[in-house]
Amino acid sequence: MVMLLSRERGKIRLFPRRGYIFLLTGILIGFLTFSIISFIFSVSMEGGGVIGVPERIEFEFLYTSEKQSWIEEVTPKFEEWFKNKFDIEVKVRLIVQGTHETINSILGGQIKPAAWSPASSIWIPYLNEKWRNLGYDWTLVEEWTPLVITPTVIGCWKSFLEQYNISGFSNLIELAKKGVEFKYGHPDPQLSNGGTTAVVLEFTAAAGKTPDQLTIEDLTNETVKEAVRILESMAVNYGKSTGFFGKWAAENGPDAIHVFAVYENVIIDNSLTAFKKWNDSLVAVYPEEGVILNDHPFAILNAPWVNVWQRFAASQYLIYLLSPSSQELAQKHGFRPANPSVPLDRNIFNETNGVSLEINVPVLKPPSGEVLEAILTVWADVKNQGLQG
Structure with a gap:
């Protein structure tokens, strides 16, 4: 099953009507809940203080690298806003880590964040299952809210795109089968959601199915595996995370890599720098097979290391990140707003920045959790064995 992005009365909808309503309802409920907490807290302070109110709250936010430029810009603004509002x-x-790396860090206890934002909510059930497998009898992530939206795309240097007319992963597989030499890459799927979605789309193209139709049998089918293996043989780099990988591609230029899988926002974030350095543009190709949307959920962990004040501050952080000003700032870093009240900025989402305002390909549903986990195992067999990762 696929969902098409559509234009309605001049507005772009990223979700079918039902999903749009669910998203809007979730955001409004979250805002209402946290606003009530904020109101009670503010009134209590004005009434003479609250017993045990700290002078300072500190908490860790574990998130993924493609959001780094936005988060680093907006967080100091939040800290100032919080101080002015609560006098704390x-x-x-x-x-900052890759998505799968964040999961490993939480499960291994190396990092104990109050709030977590992977690149996609498809990883939340995965984390919860792994958490319970460690012997815990409660769910680590019970609720979450999308922060921003970005599709996984094929990033091309314009010179390479014009030479080979790249249209999707099927196209790349055919080029590789014909013996066309090109330099390909994507983040490591065992560390990064961007890498995982890239490999999902490779198998989607090779099997001629949509991700939600993929089965374990498809992943082990030798014809399908060989098609993916041929494309993976062109890989010259597997990055630790999607944001870092895109920055590497932009810094090293069209001689280092011709085509790669990243998020749309990574193209926007690096397009100007890349053109100035190489006089060649980075362009997003929306695969004809379809795109997977990454919703970058924000979750406050239901963990013993998160105290009530950290939970409160993290909830205020969520409110701030979803505010129109923060969502507009996110667009400047290439993200599509998750807050449906914020319009898409045509000055950012345009051909000059290497992207499209409208996404005129199917929006694909993700694979099952079983298939998602199996892909991580199968990729180890089909990847370029000469590369680390």
């Missing part, structure tokens, strides 16, 4: 200092300690 707050410090958000930012920790």
